[in-house]
Amino acid sequence: MLTLIHAPLSRSGRILWLLEELGAQYDVRYVSIRRWDGSGGPDDDNPHPHKQVPALLHNGTLVTESTAITLYLTDLHPESEFGRPVGHPERGAYLSWLAYYAGVIEPAGTAFISGMTQASPALAKGYQEMCAHVVATLDKQPYLLGDKISGADVMLGGALAWMRKLLSESASVDRYVQRVTSRPALARAREIDSKPDGFHE
Numbered sequence: 001m002l003t004l005i006h007a008p009l010s011r012s013g014r015i016l017w018l019l020e021e022l023g024a025q026y027d028v029r030y031v032s033i034r035r036w037d038g039s040g041g042p043d044d045d046n047p048h049p050h051k052q053v054p055a056l057l058h059n060g061t062l063v064t065e066s067t068a069i070t071l072y073l074t075d076l077h078p079e080s081e082f083g084r085p086v087g088h089p090e091r092g093a094y095l096s097w098l099a100y101y102a103g104v105i106e107p108a109g110t111a112f113i114s115g116m117t118q119a120s121p122a123l124a125k126g127y128q129e130m131c132a133h134v135v136a137t138l139d140k141q142p143y144l145l146g147d148k149i150s151g152a153d154v155m156l157g158g159a160l161a162w163m164r165k166l167l168s169e170s171a172s173v174d175r176y177v178q179r180v181t182s183r184p185a186l187a188r189a190r191e192i193d194s195k196p197d198g199f200h201e
């Protein structure tokens with residue numbers, strides 16, 4: 001059994017979206033989290049070591065970090081177009097983009113949005129290199145891995161839907177955001193996002 005530890009309007013919304021794409025059977029444990037505006041607070045029902053979301057429980061196993069959860073879920077559903085199982089020719093690219101999202105895109109994008117890139121030439125260079133790499137990729141192909149969507153697009157597309165300014169201006173990126181966010185599974189996930197009615201299949 002899969003249980004998503006979730007808070008509305010947060011990073012765990014992308015995992016809801018992925019669960020819907022996978023056609024997985026899961027339930028949702030709605031928890032409170034500390035919010036930027038000072039509201040909310042840590043929830044005793046949240047097994048995440050930092051009381052953050054998302055967290056995933058699978059038959060007693062706890063998985064945290066959005067990209068690790070994405071890989072875990074797509075490995076659990078090798079039939080889905082969203083993963084690239086071991087042995088698949090795009091497995092290496094899939095792992096690389098998941099790790100690049102968590103290790104490069106999010107930190108560099110956050111540095112830019114918070115204004116830290118204005119104070120640090122090294123951070124500014126890192127942000128520009130990241131944007132150049134992602135934009136060049138999406139200039140030549142519709143998804144991060146090529147012609148087919150993957151869990152890495154759920155990470156990046158979900159982040160851009162929330163904050164387009166993470167990446168520099170680009171018509172290819174605008175079309176990408178439109179492409180990945182027009183999926184019916186995302187519309188379903190948005191319905192569930194703030195509806196604490198428990199079980200979904």
Ligand SMILES: N[C@@H](CCC(=O)N[C@@H](CS)C(=O)NCC(=O)O)C(=O)O
Nearest residue numbers: 010011033034051052053054065066
């Ligand atoms: N690196 C983590 C970040 C998780 C995270 O920052 N989640 C936010 C919600 S978007 C949270 O739970 N914030 C509450 C807190 O930090 O106490 C991931 O990608 O899963």
